[in-house]
Amino acid sequence: MIEQFAKDVDDGLSQAEKKLPSKYFYNKKGDALFVEIMQLPEYYLSRAEMEIFSEQAADIIQAFKQDKGTYFELIELGAGDGTKTRKLLKQLQIEGYHYDYIPVDISKNALDQLEAALHKDLPQVSVKPKHGDYFEILESLKNSHHPKVILFLGSNIGNMPDEIASNFLYQLGSNLSSHDKLLLGADLIKSADVIMPAYNDKKGVTKAFNFNLLQRMNEELEATFDIDNFDHAPEYDEKQGIAKSFLKSKRNHEVAVNATGKIYQFKQGEKIHTETSRKYNDKILSDILQKTDLTIEHKFVDKKHYFADYILQRH
Numbered sequence: 001m002i003e004q005f006a007k008d009v010d011d012g013l014s015q016a017e018k019k020l021p022s023k024y025f026y027n028k029k030g031d032a033l034f035v036e037i038m039q040l041p042e043y044y045l046s047r048a049e050m051e052i053f054s055e056q057a058a059d060i061i062q063a064f065k066q067d068k069g070t071y072f073e074l075i076e077l078g079a080g081d082g083t084k085t086r087k088l089l090k091q092l093q094i095e096g097y098h099y100d101y102i103p104v105d106i107s108k109n110a111l112d113q114l115e116a117a118l119h120k121d122l123p124q125v126s127v128k129p130k131h132g133d134y135f136e137i138l139e140s141l142k143n144s145h146h147p148k149v150i151l152f153l154g155s156n157i158g159n160m161p162d163e164i165a166s167n168f169l170y171q172l173g174s175n176l177s178s179h180d181k182l183l184l185g186a187d188l189i190k191s192a193d194v195i196m197p198a199y200n201d202k203k204g205v206t207k208a209f210n211f212n213l214l215q216r217m218n219e220e221l222e223a224t225f226d227i228d229n230f231d232h233a234p235e236y237d238e239k240q241g242i243a244k245s246f247l248k249s250k251r252n253h254e255v256a257v258n259a260t261g262k263i264y265q266f267k268q269g270e271k272i273h274t275e276t277s278r279k280y281n282d283k284i285l286s287d288i289l290q291k292t293d294l295t296i297e298h299k300f301v302d303k304k305h306y307f308a309d310y311i312l313q314r315h
């Protein structure tokens with residue numbers, strides 16, 4: 001894990017346009033900061049998706065088209081704290097479905113907390129957590145022949161550039177059977193005045209989340225990042241519908257990373273790209289799905305039309 005982290009950091013910081021993979025945001029501190037982000041007044045994404053799950057859980061479950069008498073696997077990719085998923089789990093219990101809930105997450109801490117919370121609040125739900133990178137578990141989906149419903153919520157897909165998203169969904173689709181379903185949460189395109197504050201809140205929690213990546217490199221890779229040398233600098237391209245988070249160097253300086261054995265130079269104004277958050281509409285998603293076996297079957301939206309949960313199926 002540390003070797004891979006060091007390798008990814010070296011790859012990212014050695015490029016002409018520096019970048020770091022967003023999956024490294026999620027250590028214990030990052031998980032807690034993300035829970036705080038989801039409660040921010042500016043972070044409309046979680047509230048909008050929560051509204052969909054609170055008000056339309058029964059319709060969503062109906063769209064899964066699973067047989068009540070047949071066991072199925074409910075697999076969630078990047079489950080986090082699973083707050084929204086609980087609405088579905090509760091409704092599935094009420095309706096008497098027979099399933100295991102299999103949350104997959106790269107953060108062991110997030111999975112442990114989720115399992116403990118579900119054990120307390122929904123003890124009837126059978127939870128079988130899987131620790132790992134969701135890019136790496138796609139192939140293993142084929143190992144089980146049970147029907148599957150995959151949840152990929154919170155617009156996590158938006159962290160991938162379109163081409164990677166298309167490849168990911170292609171691989172995911174090719175490992176599913178024709179009756180399996182994918183529930184894909186997607187943040188919808190809207191104006192900058194709604195989107196920008198979600199990535200640059202007044203309280204500074206999104207800033208702390210971004211800076212945590214530097215602190216994590218200091219702790220785990222023995223790096224010498226000084227957060228005072230950086231600004232939190234999110235951007236949103238309204239025409240394309242793509243938000244990006246950056247760490248922007250305030251001055252010329254250098255940083256040593258013991259785990260990579262290298263020193264990295266930063267110029268004043270130079271940016272490290274830390275996260276992409278793509279926004280969607282039906283056309284953008286359909287274009288991404290073109291090279292995959294997946295088609296859109298249903299779409300559930302919140303009242304403000306800020307967010308959509310799409311049900312996809314293999315055609």
Ligand SMILES: C[S@@+](CC[C@H](N)C(=O)[O-])C[C@H]1O[C@@H](n2cnc3c(N)ncnc32)[C@H](O)[C@@H]1O
Binds near residue numbers: 104
């Ligand atoms: C933005 S949070 C969203 C959590 C949840 N899906 C929601 O909608 O509230 C992203 C979650 O995905 C996990 N994650 C990010 N990249 C991952 C990867 N490549 N493989 C597995 N989990 C990942 C993180 O640890 C975190 O718990």
